[in-house]
Amino acid sequence: MDLRRFSNGIALCGLLAATLLLASPARANPYEMKLDNGLRVIVKEDHRAPVAMHMVWYRVGAMDETDGTTGVAHLLEHLMFKGTKTLKAGEFNKIVAGLGGSDNAFTSHDYTAYFQRVPAVALPRMIKLEADRMRNLLIDKDEFERELKVVMEERRLRTDDQPQAQVYEQLMATTFNAHPYRRPVIGWMNDLENLRPEDARAWYHRWYAPNNAYVVVVGDVDHKQVFDLVKKAYGGMKVEPLPVRKITAEPPQTGERRIVVKAPAELPQLLMAWKVPHLKDVEHDREPYALEVLAGILDGHAASRLPRNLVRGSQIATEVGANYDSTSRGEATFMLGGTPARGKSVAELEAALRAEVRRIADEGVSAEELERIKTLTVASQIYKRDSTYVQAMEIGRLEAAGYRWQDEDLMLDKVRSVTAEEVQSVARKYFGDDTLNVAVLDPQPVDPNAKPRPRPAGLRH
Amino acid sequence: MNTSFRRALSRAVFSFAAALAVVPAMAAVDIQHWVTPNGARVYFVESHVLPILDTQVDFDAGAARDPVGRKGVAALTQGMLDAGAGGLDEDALAEKLSDLGAQLAGVVDNDRAGVSLRTLSNPREREGALALLHTLLTKPEFPAAVLEREKARMIAGLKEADTKPDSIGAKRFARALYGDHPYGRTATVESVSAIVRDDLLNHYRVHYVAPRAVVSIVGDVTRTQAEAIALQLTGDLPAGEPLAPLPAVTMPQATTERIAHPANQSHIFVGQPVMRRGDPDFFPLQVGNYILGGGGFVSRLTKEVREKRGYAYSVYSYFNPQRQPGPFQIGLQTQRSQAADALKVVDETLAGFMAKGPTDEELRAAKRNLVDGYSLRLDSNRKLLESLAVIGFYGLPLDWLNKFPERVQAVTAAQVREAFQRRLSADNMVRVIVAGD
Numbered sequence: 035m036d037l038r039r040f041s042n043g044i045a046l047c048g049l050l051a052a053t054l055l056l057a058s059p060a061r062a063n064p065y066e067m068k069l070d071n072g073l074r075v076i077v078k079e080d081h082r083a084p085v086a087m088h089m090v091w092y093r094v095g096a097m098d099e100t101d102g103t104t105g106v107a108h109l110l111e112h113l114m115f116k117g118t119k120t121l122k123a124g125e126f127n128k129i130v131a132g133l134g135g136s137d138n139a140f141t142s143h144d145y146t147a148y149f150q151r152v153p154a155v156a157l158p159r160m161i162k163l164e165a166d167r168m169r170n171l172l173i174d175k176d177e178f179e180r181e182l183k184v185v186m187e188e189r190r191l192r193t194d195d196q197p198q199a200q201v202y203e204q205l206m207a208t209t210f211n212a213h214p215y216r217r218p219v220i221g222w223m224n225d226l227e228n229l230r231p232e233d234a235r236a237w238y239h240r241w242y243a244p245n246n247a248y249v250v251v252v253g254d255v256d257h258k259q260v261f262d263l264v265k266k267a268y269g270g271m272k273v274e275p276l277p278v279r280k281i282t283a284e285p286p287q288t289g290e291r292r293i294v295v296k297a298p299a300e301l302p303q304l305l306m307a308w309k310v311p312h313l314k315d316v317e318h319d320r321e322p323y324a325l326e327v328l329a330g331i332l333d334g335h336a337a338s339r340l341p342r343n344l345v346r347g348s349q350i351a352t353e354v355g356a357n358y359d360s361t362s363r364g365e366a367t368f369m370l371g372g373t374p375a376r377g378k379s380v381a382e383l384e385a386a387l388r389a390e391v392r393r394i395a396d397e398g399v400s401a402e403e404l405e406r407i408k409t410l411t412v413a414s415q416i417y418k419r420d421s422t423y424v425q426a427m428e429i430g431r432l433e434a435a436g437y438r439w440q441d442e443d444l445m446l447d448k449v450r451s452v453t454a455e456e457v458q459s460v461a462r463k464y465f466g467d468d469t470l471n472v473a474v475l476d477p478q479p480v481d482p483n484a485k486p487r488p489r490p491a492g493l494r495h
Numbered sequence: 496m497n498t499s500f501r502r503a504l505s506r507a508v509f510s511f512a513a514a515l516a517v518v519p520a521m522a523a524v525d526i527q528h529w530v531t532p533n534g535a536r537v538y539f540v541e542s543h544v545l546p547i548l549d550t551q552v553d554f555d556a557g558a559a560r561d562p563v564g565r566k567g568v569a570a571l572t573q574g575m576l577d578a579g580a581g582g583l584d585e586d587a588l589a590e591k592l593s594d595l596g597a598q599l600a601g602v603v604d605n606d607r608a609g610v611s612l613r614t615l616s617n618p619r620e621r622e623g624a625l626a627l628l629h630t631l632l633t634k635p636e637f638p639a640a641v642l643e644r645e646k647a648r649m650i651a652g653l654k655e656a657d658t659k660p661d662s663i664g665a666k667r668f669a670r671a672l673y674g675d676h677p678y679g680r681t682a683t684v685e686s687v688s689a690i691v692r693d694d695l696l697n698h699y700r701v702h703y704v705a706p707r708a709v710v711s712i713v714g715d716v717t718r719t720q721a722e723a724i725a726l727q728l729t730g731d732l733p734a735g736e737p738l739a740p741l742p743a744v745t746m747p748q749a750t751t752e753r754i755a756h757p758a759n760q761s762h763i764f765v766g767q768p769v770m771r772r773g774d775p776d777f778f779p780l781q782v783g784n785y786i787l788g789g790g791g792f793v794s795r796l797t798k799e800v801r802e803k804r805g806y807a808y809s810v811y812s813y814f815n816p817q818r819q820p821g822p823f824q825i826g827l828q829t830q831r832s833q834a835a836d837a838l839k840v841v842d843e844t845l846a847g848f849m850a851k852g853p854t855d856e857e858l859r860a861a862k863r864n865l866v867d868g869y870s871l872r873l874d875s876n877r878k879l880l881e882s883l884a885v886i887g888f889y890g891l892p893l894d895w896l897n898k899f900p901e902r903v904q905a906v907t908a909a910q911v912r913e914a915f916q917r918r919l920s921a922d923n924m925v926r927v928i929v930a931g932d
Contacts, residue, residue, distance in 0.1 A: 082544045082874070085870050123802070124792070131792070131860065131863075132864065133864075133867060134868030134871065136868070137792075153871065156867075180803070181805065184801055184808055187760070187806070187807050191760060191808055191828050195660065195758045195760055298757060299658050300651075300657065300658050301651055301654070335589075335592075336599070337586065337593045342586055345648075346586065346641075349644055349647075352648045352652070373651070375647065375648075375651070376651060402590075402594075405594075406593050409593070409595075409596045410593060410596050416545065419547075420547060422874070477658075480658045480756070480757065481757055482754075482755035482756055482757065483755050483757075486757060
């Protein structure tokens with residue numbers, strides 16, 4: 035768990051970054067078009083600077099993987115830079131850089147997405163490049179081998195040598211016995227060792243198709259021109275049959291689960307997860323919005339309850355956080371966590387965090403607290419407009435999780451309509467013992483001369 | 496949601512350097528500059544497109560100004576500006592800030608310490624938020640009880656960092672580069688334990704003064720309003736006393752430090768002190784560095800270490816120009832058993848680049864990226880504010896941004912090679928390897 039990220043009001047960013055009603059007179063913007071082959075294009079014109087943010091999102095992520103080949107979604111994302119029938123390995127990056135741009139990509143449980151930030155005049159070239167690698171990717175064996183090594187280094191860097199990341203990985207594996215969020219996005223090391231080029235090829239052919247993707251453009255562009263460019267680049271592609279998605283639902287949890295992670299570190303750490311609903315019906319659901327507001331009141335801003343009461347007040351913790359994201363494809367968790375202050379135990383911190391939720395369950399929240407969340411909601415809508423990246427991410431994330439970008443305004447209104455009673459009600463309902471999962475980092479002395487723990491040998495050949 | 500990024504963008508510092516790139520495609524950035532009656536320097540870019548105001552106030556109050564043996568004073572002073580001010584306690588200040596929908600962020604590095612504020616530009620929010628910023632800057636109270644708590648939190652963080660190979664390496668690297676120079680000393684459990692409230696009061700009194708304040712303003716206010724804002728924020732700051740310049744940096748002797756650690760990966764640092772802000776070699780060195788290891792996926796280091804050999808997820812190089820010569824640094828992390836091989840590739844790549852310089856094609860590609868990508872690096876108020884703050888603090892010329900493209904264009908391959916050969920030397924190259932076999 036990256037506590038800084040954890041406590042920076044992530045809870046708010048899922049919903050609270052919708053288009054601002056009062057400052058956006060042209061309600062036609064963004065614009066949307068759908069090709070006959072199912073590819074959708076969403077264009078948001080933003081003419082403040084001569085730049086364009088171009089993204090292609092695929093509705094496939096680590097949650098669509100199966101055991102034995104975890105990590106293949108993310109590895110394929112790396113391989114998408116390794117050449118097509120007409121492009122050599124690395125040439126994609128080179129072209130983008132040569133046009134003054136920068137590019138990258140990211141994989142989550144829910145989606146895989148690729149983006150380029152370029153001068154607006156370079157957008158036509160970007161659209162062609164992305165269309166090319168949607169159909170014409172080549173996976174060379176040598177390139178595959180080398181890139182797999184890079185991904186293993188990435189796993190060592192981000193997870194294996196990061197005790198806090200291990201706690202998160204193992205908590206997810208504990209919270210979900212059956213649902214695919216139990217598997218890490220980057221994949222288990224042993225699965226990486228066993229991945230073969232044909233696994234990546236199969237993944238690509240199974241999921242990379244116009245009817246499983248959408249294009250998002252934000253910037254100094256004319257939407258009609260973008261539509262034309264997209265039509266030209268993707269129009270000839272055929273609809274592909276997509277596999278039926280068999281996402282295992284998590285069976286009800288009927289008792290609390292606790293795990294301990296031992297790793298070289300100085301400070302213990304606590305991370306707790308409860309299973310809670312995510313947003314399914316934007317119009318009629320109420321609880322996910324109430325949970326968003328609850329997360330905001332606990333840890334959404336400088337004056338929120340957890341830092342105020344536990345870091346500054348009782349000083350039981352040096353860091354605390356709450357996290358809930360209502361907008362996901364899969365099942366949702368509400369997390370609370372932190373680092374106990376010196377002389378305080380993990381058990382004391384756990385009790386204190388749970389007492390904060392219980393206090394809301396018993397006493398509710400104040401009108402001022404509720405109003406503050408609404409104020410921050412409106413402000414964050416405006417601040418968002420300073421970044422084309424953030425605006426494109428909002429559109430992309432909503433679409434990836436199965437909502438429509440048009441839902442943004444409604445979601446914002448819904449968050450603003452949450453009452454104190456609704457916040458109190460979800461605090462009462464969802465934070466019991468039986469659906470609780472607890473992971474604790476038990477810090478071990480750093481022995482400078484110890485070697486990393488041996489792992490089971492892979493089947494690599 | 497756990498998002499796993501493909502590659503870390505090459506490092507904040509390059510994008511920071513690149514944030515000063517300019518392309519003619521975009522209208523010139525009009526930086527307005529003036530000095531308040533009590534000596535604060537103000538830099539302003541007017542932009543009414545969004546109803547947002549961004550303001551930053553920096554002082555010559557960074558970590559290099561920490562008293563000897565009390566490393567951590569600058570960070571604590573800056574960090575506690577909002578821990579109680581103008582008769583309001585930290586909770587009341589936090590509530591006011593949140594009720595206005597405003598965002599506050601701190602800035603502390605070797606040279607600078609300051610605060611940035613983002614607010615809506617409507618009069619109610621703007622005036623409320625600026626009044627709050629004024630209170631933090633001019634009436635901080637540094638309550639003793641909060642100091643004890645913040646010291647404890649800092650010490651906990653330091654102890655944790657001392658178990659992590661990247662933090663251990665970064666500290667040892669700074670020490671090996673700069674020795675006893677202020678840039679070489681980092682906070683320790685001992686230095687923070689020794690800090691008392693008077694240290695903060697003294698640091699604040701000596702360094703948070705008008706003649707060394709730099710106010711950067713970007714956004715939805717007029718010049719007249721910006722002048723009033725600058726006066727409001729700095730008018731109550733004292734004149735202070737002149738400050739001695741930082742000591743000169745002594746070049747280190749080449750050395751290789753190996754630090755045992757049980758991590759899976761070795762963390763490798765290679766570099767030496769090189770460049771100040773305003774350095775005449777800035778352009779050849781920065782353009783050259785883009786080619787060597789600053790240009791992300793297309794750099795030579797990425798090609799050799801990552802693409803050809805799969806040794807690392809992230810490998811980079813950067814220059815970090817500061818008041819005194821800041822570091823040139825190459826960094827990477829690799830499976831510990833192949834640390835020696837990876838380091839050899841890094842050494843050969845650097846040596847090859849220094850001996851022969853860039854190819855014509857590499858130079859052309861670098862210029863295209865740095866020049867044509869200008870608009871991307873200044874396309875938001877936030878990015879403009881960062882650039883403005885650097886220009887203001889280091890006294891760079893006001894046309895720095897607008898002249899950037901032609902200066903990049905003018906760089907030749909021979910200049911890059913010559914500048915690298917003259918400014919970098921194997922005799923001064925420091926290596927730190929944490930957790931190598």
